[in-house]
Amino acid sequence: MEWFKSFDIIKDIFIFVSNGNDKALNFYLKKGFKISHQILDGFITVLRNF
Structure with missing residues (x-):
């Protein structure tokens, strides 16, 4: 998860x-x-980060 957060352009993560x-x-x-x-x-x- 920390890897995803390292990219400022990624706003939404769907699982x-x-x-x-x-x-x-x-x-x-x-x-x-x-x-x-x-x-x-x-x-x-479908899960989404909020």
Whole structure:
């Protein structure tokens, strides 16, 4: 994450987590990402840094 933050031009980071991958979802939520939206009827959850 620090590597991404080293680039001033990068403003938004999106993470795509597939349904059932709760460990990855919780990991990114703990890192400060928020759920942005879901696609394919919840099959993929999109997280965004805010």
